[in-house]
Amino acid sequence: MCNRMIRKRKGAGVYLAAAVILTCYFAQTSDCYRLKKTKRREGRKDADTTNGFQEGTIVFGRAFKKGSGLDSHVTDGTKKSSSNAYEEDEGDYQADAAGWMSPTQVASPKDSSWMRMSPSLQCGSGQLKFRAVGPGASQFAVEQGNAPPMPLSKVPSTCGYSMQRNSHALVMLVPYDGCNMVQEGGRYVLPMRWQGIPLYLWCSKPASPPVSLPASLPASLPASIPAALLPHLLPHLLLPKQLPLIPL
Template sequence: MVWQKRETWFMFIAVLTLIPSAFFLVVPKGKLVQAGRLIIGSSRITNETKDDIVKVHDEYAGDTNGYQSDQPELTESQLSTIMLRRWSPSVQCDDDSMSLHIQGSRVPSFLVETSEEGLVPLSQMPSNCGFSLRRAHRDVALVAKYTGCNVAQQGDSYILPLRVSGVAVKMVCPVACPLTVSCSPSAMVVNLGVSTAAVRLKVNGVWQ
């Protein structure tokens, strides 16, 4: 299941024709933050399955008479997944780290999946592993450096497997692409490797 905001990663590619015009590409300074993905379990969440989960939760929450024979018994894993979804988790990706944000002031149990020691509590991870926990008034954020322990690069993504209050999840962020320029007799192609929202284009003195 994938829990994510409906945002898509785009690669900004500008094709500049070689005619008598002045072009300026401006990328804002500072950290570039974009939405990542949180994969829960092994299957993708659709709108239908999201509705089913909420429906099942509401049926159980509204049952004041206890167990009913026509209700399926939820497993501990299913209940934990419902609880996790209620926290409105989201992943943010910036230049050098990824962060998992969970709504509420309560700090859930974070376990890091390691290849050597299995599941290790976040509080027991070495300080040089690049993990930190940040608390705000309305949310808790687990921050992990891309270069830190147990963050793997698979293809064009950084992936960190975790357990959040017993639920297996994976944080996923895109790998930043370096700026590249390719030229032809009539045009040049500038690949900035950032989202379109992060770039401004000025043509002949007019911002596009």
């Protein structure tokens, strides 16, 4: 009887030790996975910067009209410590969708779902790149002015959009001359909707590079001139040099 109880205690001790070892192993594996996932995200951000993409601004929960001046609606939008700036305001958002969150209110389920997708915006020289991962990634639509918003699945191929998407992920490339892109001041703005909530993808216009002149131009001219002045200078710069007179 005593031997049987001792064996049972030993068996229980072995099971307990095995459980502790497995728990530690899975905890280390989970930490390692999170670390690798973080490194992958940082690597993607570094790659975006290397490829000429810069961080853009996402304005979430406001309704703008063209010409209203986006600067007056965004507070310090480019100096946020997070990957993008999210601005929310009571105005039109409260009329368009329920569950608006003010600074003194608890976040609604839609606000929480939006943030869980970790949306990001990168701005290139000729296009923007928008990414969202999580439930709800398939529920984006493009604003069309007075017409109803168009789901991304129905955007014509002639609009130039390039998308990789499923029910839980979206990666979208949109050229600045694509359909429904708005130019507001010095920025490109793509008005969209997510579950009926207005949002805007906002990229600053890239600076025009200076035009390099041929090396044969007079040394007194600068190596480069602003592109806006080039049409006025070219007729004078391209005149043939006066040939020397040859005595007969």
